[in-house]
Amino acid sequence: MVMRAKEAEPARPLAVERLVKKFGDVMAVNDVSLTVGPGECLGLLGPNGAGKSTLIRSIVGRVIPESGRVAVFGAAAASTKARMALGWVPQELAIYPRISCTENLGAFGRYYGLKGAKLDEAIAWCLHWAALEDRAGELAKNLSGGMKRRLNMAAGMLHKPRVVLFDEPTVGVDPQSRNRIFEMIEALRDEGAAIIYTTHYMEEAERLCDRIAIIDHGRVIATGTKEELVRGVFGMRSQVLARFSGDEAAIGAWTERNGGQLKNGTAEFTVEQATEIARLLDDATRAQLELVDVSLRRPNLESVFLHLTGRELRD
Amino acid sequence: MILHIARTALIALRRDRGALVLSFVLPLAFFSIFAAIFGGQSNTTPRVTLIVVDEDKSEASQDLVKALEKDSSLWVHRTPVTKKGAPAGPEYTAATAEKAVQAGDAPVALIIPHGFGQHPIAFGPDAGESTVELLNDQSDMIAPQVVIGMLQKDAMTAMPAVMAEQGMKTAEKYIGGFTPEQKKVVEDGLADLRKEVAEGKVGSAVGGSGDSGVGMIRVKTRAVVGENKKSPMISFYAAAIGVMFLLFTASGSAGALLDEAESGTLERVLSTQVTMTKLLGGKLAFNTLLAFVQLAAMFLWGWAVFKLDFFSHLPGFIVMGLCTAFAVAAFGLLLASACHTRAQLGALSTLVILVMSSVGGSMFPRYFMPEAMQKAGLLTINAWAIDGFTKVFWRDLPVTDLWPQVSVLLAVGVALFLVARRVARRWEVA
Numbered sequence: 001m002v003m004r005a006k007e008a009e010p011a012r013p014l015a016v017e018r019l020v021k022k023f024g025d026v027m028a029v030n031d032v033s034l035t036v037g038p039g040e041c042l043g044l045l046g047p048n049g050a051g052k053s054t055l056i057r058s059i060v061g062r063v064i065p066e067s068g069r070v071a072v073f074g075a076a077a078a079s080t081k082a083r084m085a086l087g088w089v090p091q092e093l094a095i096y097p098r099i100s101c102t103e104n105l106g107a108f109g110r111y112y113g114l115k116g117a118k119l120d121e122a123i124a125w126c127l128h129w130a131a132l133e134d135r136a137g138e139l140a141k142n143l144s145g146g147m148k149r150r151l152n153m154a155a156g157m158l159h160k161p162r163v164v165l166f167d168e169p170t171v172g173v174d175p176q177s178r179n180r181i182f183e184m185i186e187a188l189r190d191e192g193a194a195i196i197y198t199t200h201y202m203e204e205a206e207r208l209c210d211r212i213a214i215i216d217h218g219r220v221i222a223t224g225t226k227e228e229l230v231r232g233v234f235g236m237r238s239q240v241l242a243r244f245s246g247d248e249a250a251i252g253a254w255t256e257r258n259g260g261q262l263k264n265g266t267a268e269f270t271v272e273q274a275t276e277i278a279r280l281l282d283d284a285t286r287a288q289l290e291l292v293d294v295s296l297r298r299p300n301l302e303s304v305f306l307h308l309t310g311r312e313l314r315d
Numbered sequence: 316m317i318l319h320i321a322r323t324a325l326i327a328l329r330r331d332r333g334a335l336v337l338s339f340v341l342p343l344a345f346f347s348i349f350a351a352i353f354g355g356q357s358n359t360t361p362r363v364t365l366i367v368v369d370e371d372k373s374e375a376s377q378d379l380v381k382a383l384e385k386d387s388s389l390w391v392h393r394t395p396v397t398k399k400g401a402p403a404g405p406e407y408t409a410a411t412a413e414k415a416v417q418a419g420d421a422p423v424a425l426i427i428p429h430g431f432g433q434h435p436i437a438f439g440p441d442a443g444e445s446t447v448e449l450l451n452d453q454s455d456m457i458a459p460q461v462v463i464g465m466l467q468k469d470a471m472t473a474m475p476a477v478m479a480e481q482g483m484k485t486a487e488k489y490i491g492g493f494t495p496e497q498k499k500v501v502e503d504g505l506a507d508l509r510k511e512v513a514e515g516k517v518g519s520a521v522g523g524s525g526d527s528g529v530g531m532i533r534v535k536t537r538a539v540v541g542e543n544k545k546s547p548m549i550s551f552y553a554a555a556i557g558v559m560f561l562l563f564t565a566s567g568s569a570g571a572l573l574d575e576a577e578s579g580t581l582e583r584v585l586s587t588q589v590t591m592t593k594l595l596g597g598k599l600a601f602n603t604l605l606a607f608v609q610l611a612a613m614f615l616w617g618w619a620v621f622k623l624d625f626f627s628h629l630p631g632f633i634v635m636g637l638c639t640a641f642a643v644a645a646f647g648l649l650l651a652s653a654c655h656t657r658a659q660l661g662a663l664s665t666l667v668i669l670v671m672s673s674v675g676g677s678m679f680p681r682y683f684m685p686e687a688m689q690k691a692g693l694l695t696i697n698a699w700a701i702d703g704f705t706k707v708f709w710r711d712l713p714v715t716d717l718w719p720q721v722s723v724l725l726a727v728g729v730a731l732f733l734v735a736r737r738v739a740r741r742w743e744v745a
Contacts, residue, residue, distance in 0.1 A: 023745075060586045063745045080588070088586050092579030111587035155583070 011074035013038055013085075013163045013194035014059065019068030021054055021218075028054040029065065030218035036163070036194040041185070043209030044198040045301060047311065051218035052198040053091060056167050059196070060088045072163055084112070087161030087193075089153045091168045097141035101132050101151050104140055105158060112159035119158075126154035129184060146177025153184060163194045170204065182208060202301040212301065216309045226301060233307050234299045240269040240277055243292040244284065254287045270299075333662030341666050348673045351688055362390045362686060363458045366412045366424035369393070373432020379532075380427070382469035389465055392421065409448075413539050416450050419702075419710055422458035422682065424450040424539075425466070435470070436531060446533040452540040454551060454709050455682050463534055470531040540710055549621045550708030551680065551701070557613040558639060558700045559668065559677040561606045565647030566664035568602050572651045573660060576742055591743050595652075595736055599644050606640035623708070630714050631707030638724040639700040645731035646696060652738040671695040699723045 014036040021029040028051045036042045044052045057063040059070050061078025075081035095104050105123045114122055127133045130150035135143060140151060153169055166185065170178045185208055189195055199205055205212050206226055213223045222229055243266050244251050255262045258280060260269035269280060274296055284291060305311070328334055367383060369376050384391045394403045395415065407415065412424035426448040447466070451459040487493065493501065575581040584594060614632060617623035625632070650667070654660040672678055674688060675697025681689050692698040703720030706712040 057582075057745070061744070062582055062586060083586065083588060086586075088583065090579045090583055094579035094583040096580065097578075108583075108587065111584055111589045113588050159587075 011071065012036075013073060014196070015069075015071045016055075016059065017069045017071075019055070019058055019065050019070065021051075021058055021063055021065045023054075027218050029058060032068070032215075032218070032220050034213055034220065034223065036196060038162070038194050039189060039192045040211065041189050041195040041197055041209045043205035043212040044196060044215055045200065045202065045205045045212050045305070046198075046215035047200050050200075050215045052215055053167055054218075055215070056088070056165050056196065056198060059165060060086060084159060085162050087156040087159070087164040089156045089164070089166045089169050091171060093148050093152050095140050095148070095152055095155055098139060100137050100139055101127065101143070101154075102136045104151060104155055108155045109158040114158060122158045122160070126157050129157065129187065130154040131180060144177075146173050146180065149173050149177065149181060150184070153181070157188075161193070164188060164196075166195065166197045168198055168200070170199070170201070178204075202305075205301060214301075214305055214308065216305075216311075221308050222304065229301065229304045230299050233304045234270065235272075237270045237272050237299070238274065239297045239299055239303065240271050240280060240294065241297060242267045242269075242280070242284070242294040244289045245292055246288075246290055250287070251289060254284065254289060258283060271296075331658065333658040336662045336666055341669065344666065344670050345673065348670065348688075351685065362388060363423065363461045364390045364392065364421040365458075365462055366392050366407050366415055366421045368407045368409055368412045368424065368426045370409065370429050371427050371431040375432040375435040376427045379435070379466075379470060382472065383425075383465065386465050386469060388461060395420070413450050416452050416539050417710060418712070418716075419452070419540075419706065422452045422455035423462045425462065426450065446535045449534050449536045450539045451536060453538045454540065454548070454705065455680070457682065459536060463536075466534060467531045549617055549623050551705060553614050553617040553623060554701045554704030554708075555677040555697070557610050558643070558675075558697045559672040560613075561609055561640065561643045562646060562668040562671065562696070563664065564609055565602050565606055565643040566650045566660065566668065567647075568605055569598060569644075569647035569651035570654075570657055570660050572598060572648075573654060573657050577656075581742060585743065591739055592736060595648060595732070595739060599641075599648055599732060602644035602647055603637070603640045606643050607636050610636045610640060628707050628711075631712075631717065632704075634714050634717055634721060635700065635703040635707055638721050638728075639696070639703070642696045642700070642724040642728040642731070645728040645735065649731045649735040649738070652735040672697055674698075676701050696724065696727060699727075 012035055014034075016032060016034050019029050019032045020027075030051070032051075032055060034042065044055065046052050054063055058065050059072070059077060061070075061082065070077035070082075072079075072082035072085050075085070096107065099107070102123060105126050106119065109119045109122050127136050130153060132147060132150060132154065135147060140148060143151060149169060149172075153166070156164070169185075170181055173181065182204075185195065185197065189208075197205070197208055209226075211223060211225055212229060213220045214229070215221070222232065224232060240260075248265070251265075251267065252262045255267040255269075258269060260267050262268075269276075271277065271280075277294065277296065281291065281294065299307075328338075365383065367380055369380050380391070380393075383389055393406050395407070395411075397403060407424070409426045412426065415421055416424050428446070428448065431447065449459060449462060572581065575584070581594075585591060611632075614623065614625050614636075618625035647664075650664050651660055654663060672695075674684075675681075675692045675695030676684075677697045681692050681698060681701075684692065699720050703717050703724070706716055706720070707714075
C-alpha cells in the first residue's frame, strides 16, 4: 500500500468542524471538531454509547449531521472524492459469509470501481496485509473470529484509502489476533495513512494512537497525546493506592479525612510528590489502621477519563 | 415444570408476530378463499361463457338460443364482446367462433347448422339427421359438460311444440295416423303451445342444474384447442406451480438484503461507489435471472418427463419467462424492502404468496372460481403469467399475441421496483 499522493494534497486528510448529530432528543455528536494529519493515528476513546460510531458514520457520509462539516482532503463527506479516499472498517463483520476471502475482496474491490490487473493486485496486497494468503479460498463463515476481523479490515483497504476509519476492530478477538491487528494498523500508519481508531480499551489507544480524543455523551472532552492528557488533568501528581485490614467504616473515615477516595476496599490518594506517602502511612498508624500493601501509580488514560467524567471507561 | 415450559413458549409466541400471522391469519385467509371457490356461496356459481352461432335461424333454433340465453349457468355471446357504448360487431360465424375458442375468448362454441329446425330432436322417424356442433377448448374440462347438460335441458323445456310435433309424426308412422278431427285438435293445441312459448309462459330455462336428460339433441363435440396435445394440464401446471415457487424463491433471495442490512454489509456497500438504486438494480437483475433459470428448469423437466412440447414454443417461453421472472423479482424485492427482519419477511411472503397463488390460479384453474374471484385473480402476477404461458403452450399463439400479458407483467415489475426503491430509502442515510 503506497500513499504516494499525500505530498501532492494541499488539504488536510481529515477535518471535522463543529459536527452536531441528534437522534430524536438524544445528542449523539455534540459540537465535535477534530483533525487528522497524514501518518497520524487519532484515537477516539470513550465508553459504549459515547457517540464514537455515529461520528465515524458521519465522516463516511452514512449519517447526515444537523450541522457542522466534514472534509476529506477538502471534499465533502459522501462525495465521490471522499468515498475514494476513505476506508471504513465497521464494528460489525460486514462481509459476505458464504463466499471465500478472495471473492469477498473481489466484490468490495469492484464496488470501489477496481477491475482487471488492478483488482488482482489489490486483492493480493490485502490478503498479504491481513495474513490470509493461505486461507484465500476459505469461505468467510469458516474462518476463526480473528481471521474474520482481519478480512473485515482488508475489505475496506482495496481501493488504497488515504484516510482509514477503524471502528472498534478488535471486539471479541483473542490477544494473539489482537496483536496481529495492531501490526496491520501500524503498517498502514507507517505508510502514511491518516487513521481514526475508536476503542474503549485504554491499552489499545495507548499503544496505537499518536493523539487521543476522549469522547463522552457525544462531546470531545479532551484531546492530546497520552502524556498531555495526563499532565493536563493531573499535572505531575501520582496516585497512591493503599489497602488496610480492619473496620471498613474507620478506613473510610480516615481516607476521607486525608482527601482520598475508598474504592473496592482500596484507599486512593493523589499526591504531588512521592515523599507524601510517608506522611499518609504515619497518619494511618496513628489511626490504628493495619496496612496490607501500598503502591504508587502514575495516572493513566483510565484515570483521566474517570477524573473528567466521574465514570469508568467500561461503564 | 411442564407448565413453565408452556408458559415460556406462550410468551415467545406472543412476541413473534410472524408466527402469530402464520398460525391464525393464514389459515383463516385460506379457509375463506377455498370456501368462496368451492362452498357455493350465494350467486357466485361460475358461469360458462358460450359462443352461439345460429346458422339455421329456424323457430326451433331461435327458441333454443333464447332458452340458452336465459340459462343462469351460461353466458351466451352471439357477437364478440365490445367495450361499453361501442356498437356490437357482426355475429359470430362458425369460422370466427372457432378462432375465438382458439384464442381463449370462450371455452365452448355451439354451432347450430342449417336444417336443424327440420329435425331438431334426436329421436323419432327423422332422428340423426340434425346434429349441433360443440367446439371446445380441451384445457377446460368442465365447460363442455356444463353446456351439453344445459343444452339437453333447455331443448326439453324450450321447444315443447317441436317435441309434440315430433311425437305426432312418430305416432303417425308407427300407429297409422290420426283422424282429421284428431289432427285438428293436435294442431290447435300446438298453435296454443307456440303462442305460450312466444309469450314466455312455457319454455324458460331456470336454474343451473346439471341434470340434462341426455339425448334430446344430437351433439358432436370437437376440440379446436389442444386436440393434438398429449396431456392438457401439463403446460398449465408447469406455469402455475412454477410461478408460485418463483415467488417464494424471489422473496427468499431478496431477503439477502435484510441479512446484509443486519450484518452491516449493506451500509458498508453503500459507502463505496454503489448507490441504493444500483444496489437494488443488481439484486433485481440477479433475482430475475434466477427466476428465469428456475422456470426453464421446470419446463425442461416437463419436456423430459411429461413430453411437454417445449422447444417448438421456445420464443414464447423466453418472452413470457423473462417478463414473469422480472415481475416476481421486483415483487420479492418490495417484500424484502418493506420488512425489517427475515422472520417478518418469511411470515408476510408466505401469507401473500399463498393467497396470490390460490386466487391467481396456481393451485387450481381460475375457471373453477366464481366470476368475482376470477376477476380478483387478475390482480395477481400468477394469473397474468399463467394466461401468457397458456397462450404459448396450449393455444399455440404467436409471440405477438402475448402483448397484454407482457405489458401487464412489465408494468407491474417496474411499479413494484419503484415502490421498493422508495421504501429502501430508510437504509440510505440516518
